[in-house]
Each structure stands twice: as C-alpha cells, then as structure tokens.
Amino acid sequence: MKKQSRRDFLKLVGATGAGLVAAGSATCEANEALKVNNEELGMLYDATKCVGCKACMSACKRVNADYGSLSYEKARFDTDGLWDAPSDLSGSTRTLIKLFKESNKQWSYVKYSCMHCQKPSCVSVCPVSAMTKEPVTGIVDYNKNTCIGCRYCQVACPYNIPKFQWEKALPQIVKCDLCKNTNLREKGISACAEVCPAGAIKFGKRKDLLEEAQTRLKDNPDKYIAHIYGEHEGGGTNHIYLASMPFNKLGLPDIKPEAPAEFSEKIQHTIYKGFIAPVALYSTLCFIAVKNMKKHGHGEDDSHKKEEK
Numbered sequence: 001m002k003k004q005s006r007r008d009f010l011k012l013v014g015a016t017g018a019g020l021v022a023a024g025s026a027t028c029e030a031n032e033a034l035k036v037n038n039e040e041l042g043m044l045y046d047a048t049k050c051v052g053c054k055a056c057m058s059a060c061k062r063v064n065a066d067y068g069s070l071s072y073e074k075a076r077f078d079t080d081g082l083w084d085a086p087s088d089l090s091g092s093t094r095t096l097i098k099l100f101k102e103s104n105k106q107w108s109y110v111k112y113s114c115m116h117c118q119k120p121s122c123v124s125v126c127p128v129s130a131m132t133k134e135p136v137t138g139i140v141d142y143n144k145n146t147c148i149g150c151r152y153c154q155v156a157c158p159y160n161i162p163k164f165q166w167e168k169a170l171p172q173i174v175k176c177d178l179c180k181n182t183n184l185r186e187k188g189i190s191a192c193a194e195v196c197p198a199g200a201i202k203f204g205k206r207k208d209l210l211e212e213a214q215t216r217l218k219d220n221p222d223k224y225i226a227h228i229y230g231e232h233e234g235g236g237t238n239h240i241y242l243a244s245m246p247f248n249k250l251g252l253p254d255i256k257p258e259a260p261a262e263f264s265e266k267i268q269h270t271i272y273k274g275f276i277a278p279v280a281l282y283s284t285l286c287f288i289a290v291k292n293m294k295k296h297g298h299g300e301d302d303s304h305k306k307e308e309k
Helices: 006-035 055-063 121-125 152-156 183-187 191-195 206-219 260-271 273-308
Strands: 041-046 096-101 107-112 131-133 140-142 201-205 239-242
Touching: 041 206, 055 096, 055 191, 121 131, 121 152, 121 260, 183 191, 191 201, 201 206, 206 239
Parallel strands: 041 239
Antiparallel strands: 041 201, 096 107, 131 140
C-alpha cells in the first residue's frame, strides 16, 4: 500500500473542508429562500403621510413603561431649533420620529424602530438566546432575564436599533417588540399604529402591507420613490417603508438583499457543524507535530552516532 505523504493528507483535508462548506452553503441558500414568511406581523410606515406629531413616541412610552423602563428623556431641540425630541433611539426610547431636510422645498419625517427582520442578525449572534424570533408572529423579542450584557446584538444589527441602558444599575437592551406584552395582546395592534392621527403607520401581516405599498406606488408614481424599503433589504424586514425622498437620505442604510446573518450562520452551521472542520484541523496539526518530532529525533540519533565514531 502506498504511504500517504503529509502533502497528500493536507490536500485531502482541504478538499473535504471545501466540500463541506460548499454543500452547507448551498443548503443554507436554499433554506434562506424558504424562510421568507409573509404571514408575519409588521408595520408599513408611509413618510409622505407623517405630520411629525410624535404621538407614536408618546404612546410607545406610555403603553410600554413597565416593559423596558421607558422613561421620558430631557427635552432637547433639533439642529434647526424647530422641535424638541431625543436625538436617537436610546435605553429610554423604542420609537423615534426624526426630520430630514435636503432643501427648503424637500423634507421628510422618518420613523425609527426595530425592523423585525426576516433573518435577524441580533438573534443570530446572541450567545444565550436572549434575542429570539417568534415563529408565528415574526416578532423579534428580548428576554432581560437571559441577557448577559455582551451587546453583540448592538454590533450585529445593520440598522443600529438595539440600545443598552448605560445609565441603569441593572441595565438591559431596549428595542421595539410590536407591543407584544401590552397593546398587541390587549387590542391586536401596536400602540404607535393605533394612535397615529394621519394614518402614516399601518399594522398587519407582511403580505397585506406589501400589497398596500405596491398599490400606493402604482396609484401615485409621482408621489413616491419607486421602492419599498425593507421588502428585500437584509433578507427582508417586517417593518417596511414608503417615502418621497431617497431612503439613504432619511438615515436608512443601503443594505444588500442578502441577510447579514447568513454569512455568520454559514460558518457556524457548515464549517463548525459537528466540529468536523476543527477536528480535521487539529488532526492535521497533530500529524505535522508528530512528523516533526520524529524527524527531529532521527536527526539527534544521527549526530550521536557521528560523535561516537
């Protein structure tokens, strides 16, 4: 039987690893396509209808005060001195309305809150499953009793949504949960959508929201940017947007259709699945180490023989 060289062994390990990654990647990609669930709950925010009243912000704090310590922050004015509001989402604010102006003639309000991604990165990276996604409603929820405060969810979120309560003695992560424990349970609708006087926030199933957004685009092509933000971004979100200004000028990031969580999960679910790749790598290193030790040992024996002569 032909003796296997170290080079042959390394080639075999490399080919096996590549095959595992390729097969796993194909499986992941196939599963990704199947995981888009338009039956999940979400919101359609139409920036052209928003009047900036911030009733949604007040309702969010009032209704969810006991679920996330949503205190009222000290008022501060925006850069133009037009209105007072928090400058960003924080450990006290789950929903935020901001004003963006490109010129005196073009301006728009925009609503920030959790996007409730179809494939949430925060859930993917959480090492203790403090972030979870409900399989039926699609709500991305947070369990403060499980959280260890690593804040990986903050780093992983492409929309920069989860916030940490730095000022609290017993801090937690704060983000929208579609009023899961409050208004949704009691009335079947999120508090922000319920109180919006202009109808800028529509609550319902993702499929119905997408259909409504597509109808508005078709009926008013001159009113909107011809794009539904969140339909495909990051694998799709359940909080989708319509606007008259480019979304990147409203503070919403340009994100590719691929879910950011997909890459990390390919690594976790293929290369590290069953610890096949780590074991193969460890075996390779052991093989090289033993080979070098034997070679070094033979070298010492030869030198001793030469000295004795």
